[in-house]
Amino acid sequence: MSDSVAVPTQVPPSSVVLVSGGSRGLGLAIVTDLIEAGVKVAAFARTVTPELTALAEKFPEQVHVGSVDINDAKAGQAFVKEVETKLGPIDGIVNNAAVGQDSLHVHTSAEQIAGIIQTNLTSPLVLTRFVLRRMMAKGLKGRIVNVTSICAQRGYPGLVAYSATKGGMDSATRSLARELGGRVLANSVAPGFFASEMSAVLGQTQLDQIVRRTPTGHLTEPEEVVPVVRMLLLDNTNINGQVLVIDGAASI
Numbered sequence: 668m669s670d671s672v673a674v675p676t677q678v679p680p681s682s683v684v685l686v687s688g689g690s691r692g693l694g695l696a697i698v699t700d701l702i703e704a705g706v707k708v709a710a711f712a713r714t715v716t717p718e719l720t721a722l723a724e725k726f727p728e729q730v731h732v733g734s735v736d737i738n739d740a741k742a743g744q745a746f747v748k749e750v751e752t753k754l755g756p757i758d759g760i761v762n763n764a765a766v767g768q769d770s771l772h773v774h775t776s777a778e779q780i781a782g783i784i785q786t787n788l789t790s791p792l793v794l795t796r797f798v799l800r801r802m803m804a805k806g807l808k809g810r811i812v813n814v815t816s817i818c819a820q821r822g823y824p825g826l827v828a829y830s831a832t833k834g835g836m837d838s839a840t841r842s843l844a845r846e847l848g849g850r851v852l853a854n855s856v857a858p859g860f861f862a863s864e865m866s867a868v869l870g871q872t873q874l875d876q877i878v879r880r881t882p883t884g885h886l887t888e889p890e891e892v893v894p895v896v897r898m899l900l901l902d903n904t905n906i907n908g909q910v911l912v913i914d915g916a917a918s919i
């Protein structure tokens with residue numbers, strides 16, 4: 668028997684991270700934080716906002732941005748290749764882009780349901796598959812962070828299809844972690860409600876109710892989610908296949 672101690676294989680911190688939906692809200696906060704942490708960041712959304720353009724202009728060697736609809740697989744693949752040429756191979760993905768919902772299930776058309784599932788579940792899985800295949804072909808290890816939601820943990824009226832997509836991504840996270848055999852760490856972060864364009868549909872009464880039910884007494888802030896995403900991408904942890912809920916215990 669050998670007396671040498673086996674060194675555990677670790678997944679190094681990501682050095683080039685692709686962030687979907689990095690143009691505003693939580694995605695923009697994640698992009699900004701990763702840039703500050705010295706990571707190379709590629710971000711896309713359908714519309715590149717002035718904030719995202721400003722970051723790309725300020726950090727031309729470190730940031731690449733583009734206008735891509737995640738539902739256009741070919742455009743997503745072209746963007747990934749562009750990023751590889753400009754920043755190097757991608758070894759981190761943050762699946763953050765999503766659309767919300769504000770309609771009772773009985774009032775949501777089949778087309779609307781399909782659209783939500785396409786944007787929030789099918790397209791992120793297709794993009795992840797594309798990036799993973801390229802990572803593996805290059806023998807790279809990496810990290811995946813799926814931004815899901817508290818809606819996958821408990822029920823909220825008006826969010827049936829949306830909740831289904833977030834629960835789907837949490838399930839995919841667990842199976843990815845198993846399937847990728849430790850070469851790629853896959854985790855979800857599931858934030859509670861925070862103020863953004865997506866949550867603007869919630870009325871003040873609903874927001875007050877959520878705050879009343881939250882032991883920490885406030886809505887989640889994107890700034891409270893960002894460090895968890897950074898940890899999952901950059902820190903040396905053995906966290907894999909988990910859903911980290913960030914909601915001040917509102918859902919407990």
Ligand SMILES: NC(=O)c1ccc[n+]([C@@H]2O[C@H](COP(=O)([O-])OP(=O)(O)OC[C@H]3O[C@@H](n4cnc5c(N)ncnc54)[C@H](OP(=O)(O)O)[C@@H]3O)[C@@H](O)[C@H]2O)c1
Nearest residue numbers: 688690692693712713714736737764765860861863865866
């Ligand atoms: N806000 C909340 O209370 C809350 C709570 C829990 C979880 N979340 C989750 O947190 C993440 C960020 O949400 P947020 O509140 O920051 O939302 P947001 O402000 O509406 O931002 C969504 C981002 O996704 C992009 N996006 C949407 N559809 C896209 C498409 N077809 N192709 C490419 N990009 C697309 C948007 O840009 P374009 O529209 O220009 O494409 C934008 O950059 C989402 O996954 C959301 O489900 C939000």
